[in-house]
Amino acid sequence: MKSSREKEKENDRCISSHMQTLHRRLLHALNLGTRHFDEKTNRWNWQCANIEVQKNVLRSIGAFLDSLSGDARAARHAIVKESVADSILGALLWILQCKSEALLSMASNVAVKLVSSIPNSLLQLHMLDLVYCLSSLLSSHQVEVATPCAIALNLVISNLSATSEKAVMEALNETETSIRIVRNINFFAEDAKKIEYFKEMTLLLSAILWRWPPSRFSVGNDVILMKGLANIHTRTESSIKIALLKLYTSLALCDSVARKLIEDGEGFPQMVVQAMGKSNPHAVQIEGFRLAQCLLRSQENCLEVVGLCGEALVDAIICGMKETGLSSKKIGNNHGSLSVEACQLALITRWAGDHHINFWKQGIDRILLNLLIENIQDQLSEPVLSLEKQISMAKEGLKANYHLGLRSYLWDILGWLTIHCGENLNPYTHGSELCINLLITCACLSFVDTLEKWCRICQKDIDDHFQSEPVSRAVLMMIHSPCNTISSYARFLLLDALEVKGLSCLKSLIHTLDYTSSLESYGSFDKLQLVINLIGLTCLSSLPEYQSCIIESKGIKAIVLLVKRCLSNDIHVERRNFTPHLHTTFQERSCCCMDKEDWEGSNVLLFYSLLGLSEILRQCDLLQDNSQQYSREVTNIRAQLVSKLHEICSGNSFSPGVRWYVLYILTYFGFYGFPNELAKRIGKSLNKEEYSDMRLVVANGVSVSVHGVILAVRCPSLLPPQLLPSMKNSEKVTDKFVRETMREVQLSSHVDYEALVLLLEYVYLGCLHAGEETVKKLKILAKRCKLQHLLQMLYRQRPKWGTPFPSFNLTPSLGSAGSCFSDVILEAKSNKLVGWTCNICSDTVPHMHVHKVILQSGCDYLQGLFRSGMRESHSQVIKVDISWEALIKLVQWFYSDELPNPPSGCLWDNMDDEEKLFNLQPYVELCWLAEFWILENIQEACWDVIMSCLDSSRPEVRRAPSFKASKTICSGGGIHDANNLLSEIFYPVPANNYVIHQLGQHILPADQPCKHQQGIIQTRKMILMACMMVSFAATSRTLLELGGIIFGILNAEVD
Template identity: 55%
Template sequence: MVSQVISNLRCFPGCAKPVEYFQQMALLLSTILWWWPPSRFSVWSDAELMKSLNDMLKLDNYGKAAVLKLYSSIALCGHGTKKLLESGEVLEQMVQCMDNSHPHSVRIEGFKLAQCLAINENTGLQMMRLCCKPIIKAIISGMSELSSNSRKVSNDQMSLLEEACRLALITRWTGEHHIHLWKQGIDKILLDLLLNFRNQPYKHSMSLDEQIATAKEGLDANYLLVLRSYIWDILGWLAIHCGEDFHPESELYINILITCACLTFVDAIRKWHKIYEKDNAGVFRSESATRAVLMMIYSPCKYIASRTRTILSEILEPDGLEYLKTLVHFLNNLSSWTEFGMPDRLQIIIYLMGFACYSGLPQYQTWVVKRRGVKTLLALMRWCLSNDFHLERSSFAPHLHNAVCERICCWVSAEDWEGKDILLFYSLWGLAELIQHSLCIGNNQDRISCEMRHIEAQLVSELQDICTNSCAPGLQWYAAFILSYFGYYGFPGKHAKRIGKALNEKDDADIQLILANGECLSVHGVVLAIQCPSLLPPEVLLPGEVTSDDSSGRGSMETCRGFQKDIRLSAHVDHQALVMLLEYIYLGYLQAGDELAKKLRILAKRCNLQSLLQILCRKRPKWGTAFPSVDLNVALGPSGHCFSDVILEAKATELLGWTCHVCSLPRPHMHSHKVVLSSSCDYLRALFKSGMQESHLETIKVSISWEAMVKLGDCFYSGKLPKPPSGCLWNIMDTEEKLHELQPYVELFGLSEFWLMQDVQEACSDVIVSCLGSSRELSIKILHVAANLSVWKLAEVAATYAAPLYRQLCNSGELESLDEMLVEMASREDQVPKIYSPPSSR
């Protein structure tokens, strides 16, 4: 059926059939793609069909909405989105369809397509890079849909406004689009949608009392309530991504917006039970408003942060302290509640954000500190960690719920910056701010120190564990930020911990850093070249091309091995500071007192280590910034060849076009570094240090294919195992193609068992089991491959997946190539996996 519909759509441009026929065919195909993901590949990979759809979109007819809807269904597939973004014409036509010269139905579908293309940060920012200004213009036009004399909003207008506001949530990512939104008057647009400001005769300047009165009157009018959560979110994102010296063109607009958000927040904490019982929608809007206030209080923009603190402080009078006592009492009791006796989760979140807001107001900070606010947040943080309580914001914010996200495929899922542990995130945020403020209030530093001295070791361990094991950059950043107040500066990580083993190893060091007083520090050139190239002179980083005509690779290795360099440093470089800097370069973090931290700031600035400098200066995390990690993968390329001192050679395979730019060794190989290999693999570490003949080998032959070796290199140098194709690309493969993709992981599984690499083995197992779960027909082939490689643990797992297919396999004759023992393994229908449990299906 899908192929017939595709065939009909391919030939439509230029045919005599009415446009209604095309619309029905396009809508039918769109529906099929929505409900049946396997059909998507055949659509986005059909170049002729995609061209026909683009041609139809250019025509001035009634088929535009149908084409845009079909494009949105194609974009449900991550690979389909990439295909659409590759076509500049599709984006150009999409933006044109969002213009107010088109009917509402076409504009709405244009906005929906843009939302699909911006389903994650990578594609969203790619779309904005390609056509930022036109999209911002379309968003502003859509949000300005209501004319100045509008009294009633039609359903079409309301739908268009909501879709434009939903697309405006791209403000959650930093980028050039923020600048254009401010230039286009986004603050005025938001105020118009919030208070119907365009129809009110307001003065150009107002006192704070007048602003509060105006805001109260406007909010009470309940104008366009359905849009309020979007407005608060957009306002919060705009504030958190503002530059430090940003100043709005109109102070009045932003001031009234701030006032409205503060009024909504204070009303939420003052009348929680009333709101909860009578207006559930109001609770959700209160969460968005409270979040916006929190973001504005801690905005990098001095103007927005200052005005928010001033306005909120005024609105809180005279009952602000009473509200605060209620918050503290509520949060103090939270850790004693069980999962079944917990209060409403939105109440917890609003109160927790409210507590963080209070911590940013100078007149309440002393009270919070004296009432052991730090202890309150510590208890809440530990409650979150011990109860494994996960709560994602989209699960309780209705305006963020998007049915599209439930139908997607082939997307690499990435957590939002704040992650899926929103309570833990707000606890860490509040704790970070409170500790920072506490140290600025009189003698409270001593009080905080006394309060934490007996729990410091445990807290440091917990925060380092968050840095190491969390997938959410926001959680990691705030944990690292708090650690800086205990003298730990940097970004702990599992891979960095492995590389850190080489910090004091001199055997493979090829560079000596010589200080002015003659003291020397032995280091590894490859680590410095990637992690801190500013410490190395240009002639070390670019020593010239290393080549050799020796087919054994020996000439190349001798050149690299003989590459020793003494580097003399300036008299201004402090020995202790340099030692700590090297600790950061290798381990990802360091421990230092305040005096040493001052010296390190100078060194970090000269070495252009911006992330380290930020944490040394204890600057707040910049929202949306990736958490720094040690990744040496670049060293496998030209920048690391001059430091190579060992070759890993894969088993002989036929690779067409194989060449090496460093040597003329004909077999597939990898120019590697003993310091990285020994840090990542205990077996190789023992081999290099054994003193036996093998420890001096310039080439280590590894009994895996080149494809497996590439993945092994990624594991060694980045600590990550690349994943095989997934989704549509995996589903369209036949069994042999899937086996070809999976076999390198089987080889790595076997090697990691012999080389004692448990993390690599578990990662390979996760990949293999996931693939077997979605493609059980592979099980008998994996069983055969695993048995040939003597990887019996994996053979048992494959046999488990083959067992339910045993009779079918007998009838098909596929078992005839196996020996009796393997056939017997596959016949045990009652067996269960003994080694690894299957992860979630692909």
């Protein structure tokens, strides 16, 4: 090792004699000034009022910094460190703060040299001072001053460390830097001198918005700015295009702004697509792809853009992926960067849509094959190749590791393309059959190679383990592709590739799976091994040749154990943990983007386990071999798993894919349909005469009482044609209700009574249980009634990847579908809304035509009211003492079991107090109403919404005077006095600020730790309820005090 003396000598050699001379001149110039001690900062600062001395210092600093330019080692020399910390930075700050117009341009240019030559670590001591100083000069009327200040600030921000980023960004926010820059851009006039000014201001704004989310929404909603930026779209300079694209990307990190940009029309999406076009330089294309990735982070945004310019978008992606043909095997140059961005954007194939057709039409199969195998097109001179030749070409091509860095993207894209094929999209009609077959061959060969590596326990020397999961997943998707040609060819190739080592590989897979599934803890490698082995077992289970081996080797037992452990939260495996190609900076930097869970769910191990179990059950059911052993295995599953599976599909906490496969598995145990909480409530009215308005009569005279409104939404085919809503002739019903007491509907003689009862069970409860013989009858009736989802279950059709989970939603009955069955009106507070009209009657007071059978199913209070026999039970109108906005949300919950959420994220954060109160008020009203109507679920949901909204305003709430007073609620005396106060508030009293003030005053200081935690929690809720009641008459001013009390209550410390 080198001694410290040797290191000093080596560092001295880094400094040239010229540089040392410039350093001495710099020190001499600085010595012409004076130093004074600043007690605030506890530092010695340089100062000098003489302009000539300042000018000399700036020249000396500039010359010295020029000598360091491009020499990273010299910039870290001791004399440089000492000069920057003690002299250079202090002198520059003084000169900039003097704001002498004669020197500002020169000083700001020296600032650019400083931050571009010196590492940020050396500037750390004066970093905030420099930021404050430069930001204050951005508003300078001198373009020669403002432009270099923007450049310097951009360099500072771009090189910030994670530890210093927050302080610097808060300083920029404090000085309203974003507002200044927006003002500068708005006043920008297109002339040659200011083009550079516009570019640098735009780049600086982009850098700030990238790191400071709170400013994105306000900047993105500046109408003047956005119009001005739109006018710049036609500029042809690459530097201007890059600056614009960077700014739009930073803005689009806010999902609200991204939606606004897309919804403004075709102009913006077309500009983005044009930026990705091959006519632009690669730097412009890359920024275009990054902006597109940011915009298309959600399925909703993606499908909207595809609808506007889908063909052009796909064409740009294809062209970007083609560019890799010009680059070397190593993805590292401009072409390589472009190809990575294009492949990243091509992952929009994970969502089904019209863009899939465009991808196949544009020859995506050839592009993918060209990226997998070098010069493959030269080998495809013959239109038909033998299987042996195809396998040989694939093996040789894969060994070359051509574009290895893109492999994970390619496998994912291929998998998504094949899984989203269907009856209306057969890739063989658009693409080359040979190319598609070669792609399948490459994937299957790579997958088999992966299985052979991973089926052994503790095989930790796999170099390409991050590529193992994407190719395995791609083959799984091919096997489950709705396109029979792809699915059958993939199984054929997989069977052929496994011909020699298939059985031994399968046994090793099951053994390894059985071993790893029993581990107490898991590392990242163990989880990946579990996933690969599970995908392998699932794929092999689709081959009939391996079914008996799977059953004999206890494959079902191993999978069931995994499912149980996943459901008990013992194992949780997220795909992103071992797929680094899916990680993007957009995910880390985005704000207010409610990322929807993937169709497969966050725990892919649970999804793959259910998929594997369903495949084994399917194959065993088809073959019926080893029927005795199969029956024994199924019986074991029923005992261990069926009840838990029912819980999964009833709730909303699991992903659509998991729930779909749970229901698919349950069909093998005689359970069909889609159970949920709302269906459980509605199902209580099945076969009940109460509120029924229709009787279905079968051939033998037996009848079943039903409710027209339920059938109108869930199974309209059972209704007489004259009761079906007609969109062409929708007559308004007046105040008089047009409905008969009871209608009888004579069904066809072909309708089986037992099948009808089961069908109604599905209509009301969302699910049913039936034996195989009854199912045969039910299939006929379900087909005639056009219940497609039920038919899918009855015929045990595998779920289509990405299909939304069916919802039990009765809200359509609030429209024309159920208007003729309405038997009661809910009327809000008698405040007339401007422009409000009813589509059914002429009453001008806001109201809704609803149905007793639905209301009473979710509310014991209303059920008792309707059954009471009192005058109110026969009234056609029920007045509800809540606003129209609250009534809409209440009815939405009754009919869908979902409470609409208020605005959130940046949209909420940028509202003023009046807007926030307006949006929050309905939930406060519903929380109050739920207390009297005994609606615990809706009260809890409203409580969560209120707390979530107030939580986002926590800094303001904490400053409220009532916050400190209410934090003492956990004292014993406080509970007693608070309850006394509640009894006063719950009676009709004027609701004003005085009551809220009294609430805070009655909470006594905490003298002793409270031992009754449950009582505290209850009292907290009661006090909050009182606050909510008081808030009805409160103004927005009161909201702050109310929030203070609420948060004091919630944050009270309980010993």
